[in-house]
């Protein structure tokens with residue numbers, strides 16, 4: 001069945017099953033998706049403390065020479081009480097003594113005998129970090145469906161949480177088909193052969209997206225080899241293949257997957273490149289058959305493969321999204337089918353890849369995003385606003401630019 005991109009994505013969202021859950025130690029949880037809410041069990045800061053190395057003082061002692069009666073370090077459990085006419089020396093992070101109204105940084109004081117002279121004006125609460133001003137005990141800190149990055153792990157650490165419930169990573173099996181293909185570790189490549197680039201590319205990209213990957217290798221264009229590879233892949237959540245989905249005499253992918261009872265949701269998409277992309281399932285294992293042409297396989301993986309993985313992952317943010325950018329230059333194309341165009345987004349403008357075709361591998365290594373051009377469009381003018389879909393964004397540059405906002 002031939003479908004639009006929207007219909008294809010609907011099939012993916014409706015039919016993809018979310019992964020089961022497991023318990024993980026916090027140190028191993030980077031990149032996983034939370035399968036429970038986490039509430040704060042402690043206030044942060046846990047006690048009122050000093051934001052400066054200085055003196056705990058009373059407001060009424062402004063401009064006076066106060067006697068320094070004590071010194072408190074971070075980690076001290078001091079019982080000192082601040083009296084009128086006195087100051088207590090205190091270090092950053094130390095618990096403030098009872099009776100403190102403000103902290104004066106040490107550089108704002110001068111010595112006077114056994115004490116210090118305070119500034120002429122003091123304001124209540126200055127340089128005091130209050131208990132719970134960052135995190136309040138009982139508030140929800142992390143939500144089910146949130147991805148754990150370094151700063152979410154910081155929150156777990158702040159609460160002394162050692163184990164959490166997460167969704168298991170999607171387990172993806174990958175193989176390519178094509179009798180012309182050799183694996184990258186094979187040294188003999190004849191004049192009629194080439195290296196299998198799709199399977200390593202898809203493996204790396206699935207790993208970047210947080211999947212566990214079984215790399216099944218390369219099947220020759222024969223029904224038996226495809227069936228054998230497929231059998232090895234059946235214990236995974238998702239099988240991704242490339243090649244053999246067209247109408248050639250050696251295109252056996254459909255037949256091989258059909259022989260295992262694959263239920264096919266779509267086997268053609270109104271998209272360029274990638275028309276023969278196929279999605280279905282064999283029992284609980286989802287299947288994405290991508291075309292063999294490397295760039296077609298890769299950009300269709302970005303759209304459909306990534307959407308399946310996100311839908312499986314348990315993430316709340318499972319839909320792809322775009323950001324607006326200006327076209328850096330004019331781009332002409334043939335209208336008729338929805339087109340995926342790779343290119344480079346530099347933070348404000350999108351430059352389409354030069355010299356690209358569905359069978360190439362180099363354009364995507366130089367691109368960091370792509371745009372989806374409507375079927376009616378035959379010209380995008382310089383300066384037109386386009387919607388960018390990211391592939392890899394790190395806002396780094398080969399020039400040192402100003403980082404300051406006005």
Ligand SMILES: Nc1nc2c(c(=O)[nH]1)N[C@H]1C(S)=C(S)[C@@H](COP(=O)(O)OP(=O)(O)OC[C@H]3O[C@@H](n4cnc5c(N)ncnc54)[C@H](O)[C@@H]3O)O[C@H]1N2
Pocket residue numbers: 176177178180181195196197198199242243244245246247248251273274275276290291292293294296358359
């Ligand atoms: N008569 C028609 N022919 C083709 C049509 C069509 O509609 N009618 N569609 C074309 C389009 S579009 C595509 S895309 C391809 C899809 O074909 P397959 O999925 O069957 O892919 P293959 O024939 O196996 O390979 C295509 C091409 O890509 C190279 N390739 C394949 N796998 C890999 C790999 N793992 N690593 C590197 N390169 C790979 C392969 O050598 C071929 O050159 O069909 C068109 N034909």
Ligand code: MOO
Pocket residue numbers: 271272273274275276291293296297358359
């Ligand atoms: O649609 Mo094909 O996937 O152009 O290369």
